[in-house]
Amino acid sequence: MAVILQMKSITKEYKGVPVLKNVDFDLEEKEIHALVGENGAGKSTLTKILAGAVTPTRGEIILDGKSIKIDHPTDGVAHGIAMVFQETSLVPSLTVAQNLFLGKEKFYNRLRTIYIAAQQFLQSLNFSVNPSVTVARLGAAQKQMVEIARAVYYKARIIIFDEPTAPLTPEEKHHFFALLNRLRKAGVTIIFITHVLEEALQSADRITVLRDGEIVVTDNASNFTRDRIVQAMVGRQLSGGLYDVSAKGKQRRKAGRRVLSVQNLSMQNIVRNNSFSVFAGQITGIFGLVGSGRTETAKIIAGVVKRDLVHGGEVKFEGRSVRYKVPKPAVKDGIIYVTEDRKIEGFFETMSVARNIYIGAITAGLTKSFVVNMNEMHKLAEHWTKALNIKATDSNARVIELSGGNQQKVVIAKALVQRPKLIIFDEPTRGVDVGAITEIHQIINKLADDGLPIVVISSYLPEILYLSDRILVSRQGRIVEEFNAADATEDMIMYAAVH
Amino acid sequence: MIKIIDEYLGRGEFSITVPPLDGALIPNELLEETEKSLIVDAPDCLAIMNGIPVVSSRSKVLEVDNGGKEVARFDAEISCITGLPNGGLAVGLIDGRIAIVHGPHNGKIIRPNEGAKCPTALHADSGNNLFVTHGSSTNNYNGWKKDLMEKNSSGSLWRLEIATGKQTMICGGLAFPYGIYYDDKSFIVAESWRSRLLRIFLDGSKPPEEVLGHLPCYVSRMAPAQEDGIWLTAFAPRSQLVEFVLRERRYCRLMMENIDPDFWVCPTLRSNKSFREPLQAGGVKQLGIMKPWAPARSYGLVIRLDSNFQPVGSLHSRADGSRHGITSCIEHNGRLLMAVKGDGMVASYPIDRIKKR
Numbered sequence: 001m002a003v004i005l006q007m008k009s010i011t012k013e014y015k016g017v018p019v020l021k022n023v024d025f026d027l028e029e030k031e032i033h034a035l036v037g038e039n040g041a042g043k044s045t046l047t048k049i050l051a052g053a054v055t056p057t058r059g060e061i062i063l064d065g066k067s068i069k070i071d072h073p074t075d076g077v078a079h080g081i082a083m084v085f086q087e088t089s090l091v092p093s094l095t096v097a098q099n100l101f102l103g104k105e106k107f108y109n110r111l112r113t114i115y116i117a118a119q120q121f122l123q124s125l126n127f128s129v130n131p132s133v134t135v136a137r138l139g140a141a142q143k144q145m146v147e148i149a150r151a152v153y154y155k156a157r158i159i160i161f162d163e164p165t166a167p168l169t170p171e172e173k174h175h176f177f178a179l180l181n182r183l184r185k186a187g188v189t190i191i192f193i194t195h196v197l198e199e200a201l202q203s204a205d206r207i208t209v210l211r212d213g214e215i216v217v218t219d220n221a222s223n224f225t226r227d228r229i230v231q232a233m234v235g236r237q238l239s240g241g242l243y244d245v246s247a248k249g250k251q252r253r254k255a256g257r258r259v260l261s262v263q264n265l266s267m268q269n270i271v272r273n274n275s276f277s278v279f280a281g282q283i284t285g286i287f288g289l290v291g292s293g294r295t296e297t298a299k300i301i302a303g304v305v306k307r308d309l310v311h312g313g314e315v316k317f318e319g320r321s322v323r324y325k326v327p328k329p330a331v332k333d334g335i336i337y338v339t340e341d342r343k344i345e346g347f348f349e350t351m352s353v354a355r356n357i358y359i360g361a362i363t364a365g366l367t368k369s370f371v372v373n374m375n376e377m378h379k380l381a382e383h384w385t386k387a388l389n390i391k392a393t394d395s396n397a398r399v400i401e402l403s404g405g406n407q408q409k410v411v412i413a414k415a416l417v418q419r420p421k422l423i424i425f426d427e428p429t430r431g432v433d434v435g436a437i438t439e440i441h442q443i444i445n446k447l448a449d450d451g452l453p454i455v456v457i458s459s460y461l462p463e464i465l466y467l468s469d470r471i472l473v474s475r476q477g478r479i480v481e482e483f484n485a486a487d488a489t490e491d492m493i494m495y496a497a498v499h
Numbered sequence: 500m501i502k503i504i505d506e507y508l509g510r511g512e513f514s515i516t517v518p519p520l521d522g523a524l525i526p527n528e529l530l531e532e533t534e535k536s537l538i539v540d541a542p543d544c545l546a547i548m549n550g551i552p553v554v555s556s557r558s559k560v561l562e563v564d565n566g567g568k569e570v571a572r573f574d575a576e577i578s579c580i581t582g583l584p585n586g587g588l589a590v591g592l593i594d595g596r597i598a599i600v601h602g603p604h605n606g607k608i609i610r611p612n613e614g615a616k617c618p619t620a621l622h623a624d625s626g627n628n629l630f631v632t633h634g635s636s637t638n639n640y641n642g643w644k645k646d647l648m649e650k651n652s653s654g655s656l657w658r659l660e661i662a663t664g665k666q667t668m669i670c671g672g673l674a675f676p677y678g679i680y681y682d683d684k685s686f687i688v689a690e691s692w693r694s695r696l697l698r699i700f701l702d703g704s705k706p707p708e709e710v711l712g713h714l715p716c717y718v719s720r721m722a723p724a725q726e727d728g729i730w731l732t733a734f735a736p737r738s739q740l741v742e743f744v745l746r747e748r749r750y751c752r753l754m755m756e757n758i759d760p761d762f763w764v765c766p767t768l769r770s771n772k773s774f775r776e777p778l779q780a781g782g783v784k785q786l787g788i789m790k791p792w793a794p795a796r797s798y799g800l801v802i803r804l805d806s807n808f809q810p811v812g813s814l815h816s817r818a819d820g821s822r823h824g825i826t827s828c829i830e831h832n833g834r835l836l837m838a839v840k841g842d843g844m845v846a847s848y849p850i851d852r853i854k855k856r
Contacts, residue, residue: 254805255522255809255810255811257809258522258713261713262519263514263519275516275519275521276519277522279522309508310509311509313516314514314516316518316713319709319712319713321512323510323511472521479519479521
């Protein structure tokens with residue numbers, strides 16, 4: 001196929017530190033090209049340069065044989081290059097239709113007209129999103145759909161997706177890849193960044209692996225195996241498979257005492273009469289599709305959201321009936337919720353690693369002095385960065401400067417500093433590279449080995465199967481099935497989650 | 500003030516909920532696979548007498564294996580039995596008497612003390628002492644439904660010296676203690692109405708402490724497992740409906756005054772016998788078939804606990820099952836024998852198969 005785009009000797013430096021080093025990248029017409037690599041490998045920077053969100057320090061971009069300059073996202077759009085970001089760029093207070101036509105409005109706009117146009121357009125893409133709903137009310141998957149629709153609406157020739165499947169359920173992922181194929185047939189070239197190697201292997205025509213700002217290999221997807229990609233990504237062979245359940249064997253941890261009992265918990269139509277228990281010394285995995293009420297249940301337990309005022313059910317923690325209106329008393333009681341959305345709820349991104357960890361201790365009321373004690377703060381940070389192997393220049397480094405995996409470790413450190421008696425991990429490895437996934441899994445396993453009750457909520461079946469000792473399946477706001485992890489299969493879990 | 504609002508809104512500690520059957524208690528249908536070792540009317544308590552498993556049925560004690568051969572007969576219904584270390588059998592009768600048959604103390608009768616009229620479980624030690632749990636001080640053994648509906652906690656644990664007949668109360672204020680187990684340090688008592696196991700120290704050095712609580716069922720008798728741990732039986736499930744009725748005191752009182760106990764909204768050893776029972780039709784049946792997940796008033800459940808009294812496994816007979824109301828179990832010759840009082844049989848299941856499953 002003809003090469004439509006070439007990026008030659010692209011270099012990007014921040015304060016003299018190279019993020020991309022002389023990268024040569026080409027894109028063939030009507031191909032699906034997957035970019036994989038560890039966090040910090042330079043995938044996002046490369047694609048942002050292409051979309052005009054980042055300007056390269058050196059290098060050249062050639063489109064259709066002509067050298068072009070993309071200094072601004074509007075330049076990208078003008079050249080038919082659109083990017084769907086990991087963090088959606090939609091305006092939450094506007095409706096779906098308004099977001100869709102944002103920047104392409106006419107002089108006079110009738111809401112009714114744009115709703116009808118948006119409805120027709122969304123239906124043509126097979127997206128079931130109500131165009132008159134404000135984006136703030138949409139789930140992550142639906143926001144993703146609107147982003148994609150917008151890219152298609154702008155008649156992009158090249159669409160770049162940054163981790164498009166992270167917020168999607170397995171069923172939605174299936175639809176998403178079907179859409180990619182339809183777009184390809186319509187003449188669109190796709191670049192997608194992913195951490196899920198199976199997606200790259202199954203859906204891409206070609207795969208490029210980046211490591212430390214350089215392209216390690218580009219080849220046809222059919223020439224890759226999972227191991228070859230991982231080896232190229234990390235530059236070494238990982239011991240055992242990442243989700244190799246057989247390595248863990250049939251032996252799973254036995255349940256200790258019942259620590260948490262959720263009984264008939266209800267919250268509007270999202271959590272419906274939900275009941276389950278969590279036991280000490282065991283990892284309880286909760287699987288479910290988006291909208292199955294897993295996160296909301298966890299948030300009710302941790303006091304982040306409130307259950308129904310009347311007949312909202314009961315949560316018994318260590319034999320005591322608890323009802324938290326805010327998270328602080330839950331934290332003091334030892335219930336820690338590690339959020340799925342670390343960038344919004346997990347940390348203060350412009351604060352240092354040390355301050356973020358110290359905030360955890362302050363919340364739990366575990367600081368020694370009444371005022372902020374810098375010495376104590378740095379000691380704490382030093383201890384936890386070492387214990388969790390957080391890779392930062394020092395504890396004063398801002399969290400925003402860390403890779404996704406290390407950011408997640410900061411969130412975990414912030415949780416562990418609070419001396420938890422129960423930890424709920426919500427999507428603990430979302431947007432985290434393979435190396436950090438292994439480390440985070442080790443941390444979670446060690447906590448369970450130490451006798452703590454752990455809840456892991458994940459949409460990724462291999463992770464649930466690998467980590468959990470018992471698996472609960474959530475559907476339509478309640479736990480509908482329980483499996484012994486040693487006997488469960490992906491099919492069994494998925495069947496329970498869907499039917 | 501908050502408590503009053505909570506009570507009005509039915510939230511917090513006033514929520515009407517029951518613990519879920521999950522973890523080691525996840526429902527299965529293993530009890531349906533058990534063999535019928537003996538079909539007998541209302542088998543209640545199992546014991547080993549001189550190496551032979553025996554079961555109490557109404558006023559008789561029968562051998563389990565020998566076609567139900569009669570071992571002893573009494574003038575009152577039997578409420579509990581236990582084998583004595585020196586041979587023979589101690590038998591608790593529904594009127595509160597404790598009788599000894601066979602063995603060195605054959606024919607001995609110990610009359611009940613005031614407030615100890617409802618023997619529910621017996622344990623004999625090597626020092627000729629019997630330990631008896633009395634479920635209630637006001638109701639007899641067959642009046643357990645009334646005791647639950649009255650929300651009584653007048654049960655007690657007693658020590659009886661067989662030789663002298665001397666009786667000493669060890670602990671009172673228990674909510675229908677139904678099972679007893681000695682773990683070399685203290686007594687573990689199954690407190691049925693509070694759905695928990697309680698550790699009671701014989702010397703009274705410490706107050707009773709809960710070793711396993713918050714169970715989704717009404718617990719009954721316990722038996723040692725040959726490997727580490729014990730077996731615990733549960734004779735009925737807890738349900739939200741019953742918990743609700745238990746809170747509604749006036750309704751409870753009127754129900755007890757006006758309605759036959761068989762049709763009360765309360766747990767039972769076997770439900771679905773009559774169309775007049777509460778929970779009918781759509782509540783328990785779908786297309787004419789009993790839903791296994793129906794909120795039935797009866798259930799079959801035997802729980803295996805480890806040495807720390809934490810559940811590690813369980814055998815179930817669900818709402819549509821045929822092994823409901825299990826009041827007692829014992830291990831004998833590689834089998835687990837269970838007195839299925841609700842369905843009138845002694846069922847047995849090989850221990851090896853339980854381990855495999």
